[in-house]
Amino acid sequence: MTTARRDTYTPDTLLSVAVRVFNERGYDGTSMEHLSKAAGISKSSIYHHVTGKEELLRRAVSRALDGLFGILDEEHAREGRAVERLEYVTRRMVEVLTAELPYVTLLLRVRGNTDTERWALDRRREFDHEVAALLKAAAADGDVRADVEVRLATRLVFGMINSIVEWYRPDGRGMGEREVADAVVLMVFGGLRRQG
Amino acid sequence: MTTARRDTYTPDTLLSVAVRVFNERGYDGTSMEHLSKAAGISKSSIYHHVTGKEELLRRAVSRALDGLFGILDEEHAREGRAVERLEYVTRRMVEVLTAELPYVTLLLRVRGNTDTERWALDRRREFDHEVAALLKAAAADGDVRADVEVRLATRLVFGMINSIVEWYRPDGRGMGEREVADAVVLMVFGGLRRQG
Structure with a gap:
């Protein structure tokens, strides 16, 4: 089915193939053989770029985590009233999630079976604590x-935002990134009920 | 590790073992061998109760779906102003989710590879449409x-509610079912921001 191609991969393009396969098969269910087939290059060519699938996982979830932690360094996340900073961070989380969809999807599916996965879970938890x-x-x-405990409210807000990976597809036909971000901010801060 | 036990299973107790294994290994990744080991009875004893793993899946997701659709027949879901009915249904969804946690978890993880899975996805979609x-x-x-499109708002509300399966554990130490249901209703309808 696949013809061996000349290896024209860079670490970044190889990464995007790996992330797609990880999301389809699960990280545990992905072998170097699967990656080699999906990329259309030999396993040894992959080893030319990375030490193995765990390095690919680490690069992939790092990309998602860097996007999320980057938000906290932005000016509007650091200055002003806490509620305004929180609103800014909420919007930016949706933007990072939609912009880095496969990477964030992978991050959210990490289970904790390897050192890299446990590290990713720790970093996610750290981010949750910041929010x-x-x-x-x-x-x-x-x-x-x-009247809602902070930890519970945080979980519910993250639950709403993270669920977007289940249905959002940036194909230009469905809802736009902007529409989704606006809706999340309105729902999280104002709720559904129209205020008298 | 497991000793063969005398088969004292009823369809219901066998179901609860099967659901646990499906949730741990994924439905696709579960064989009759796995079920036999987890239940501590032979495969032929399992076949005495059910035709195979797909019947167990169907029973399990039916239990979750019956719980959810049952809500819509309740008096407070049928009478009164739409917003009040919606609030009632929201609260009851959280209650059914926490009461039938493993069954709803399984329902939410169904992928659509078999007839039963596709049927379950169709029924879920039907329920979503009702809400x-x-x-x-x-x-x-x-x-x-x-100012938020109905389909998008519905997705976000379901996203928040369904995310509860990721962390809620009815162990009596953490948050209670009531606290979670109250929080969801407050957040979904009133949002985070304190009203002037």
Whole structure:
């Protein structure tokens, strides 16, 4: 079915093939053989670029994590009232998720069977804590509701945002990234019910 | 590791073992051998109860679907203003999800590789449409926000609710079912931001 191609891969293009295969088969279910077939190059050609599939996983989830942590360094995430920073971070999370869809999808599916997976889970947890801290600060300012516990509210907000990977497809026919980000911000901060 | 036990299973207790294994290994990755080992009875004993693993899947997802569709027949889901019915259905969805956690988890992970899986996906979609119709009616009444498209709002609400299976564990130590249901209703309808 596949013809061996001349290896014209760069680490980045090889990565995008690997991420697609990881998302289709699961990381555990992917062998170097699968990667070699999907890329149309030999296993030894892949080893020319990376030490193995775990390095590909690490590069892939790093890309997602760098995108997410990068948000926290942006000016609007660092300056101003906590609730406004939280709103900014929420919008940017949706933007990073849609822009880096396969990488974030992979990150969200990591299970914790290898060192790299455990590291990725730790980093995800760290990011969650940063957002929870922002929510806590906004609650202390009296700007967000105090009747839902911070950890629970954070989980529900992440649940809503992360679920986007299940259906969002950037094919230009469906909903745009902007529409989704707007909707999430409106829903998370204002809720469904029209205010009197 | 396992000793063959006398087959004291009923279809229901066998089902709960099967659902646990399906959730751990994935339905595709589960063989009758795995089920036999987990249940501690022979494969032929399992065939005494069911025709095979697909029947177990069908029973399991039926239990989740019956729980969800049952909500729509309840009085508070059928009478009153659409927004109130929607709020009732939202709360009950969380309750069914937490009460039938392994069954709903399995339902949400169904992929569509077999007839039973495709049937389950169709039924899920049907349920989603019922809830979307309720949301649409509430919007027509002017009770919910009109600035988020109904289909998108429905997806985000389901995303928040369904994400609960990822972390909720009914072990009595963590959050209670009631606390989670209250939080979801407050967040979905009122959002995070404290109203002036």
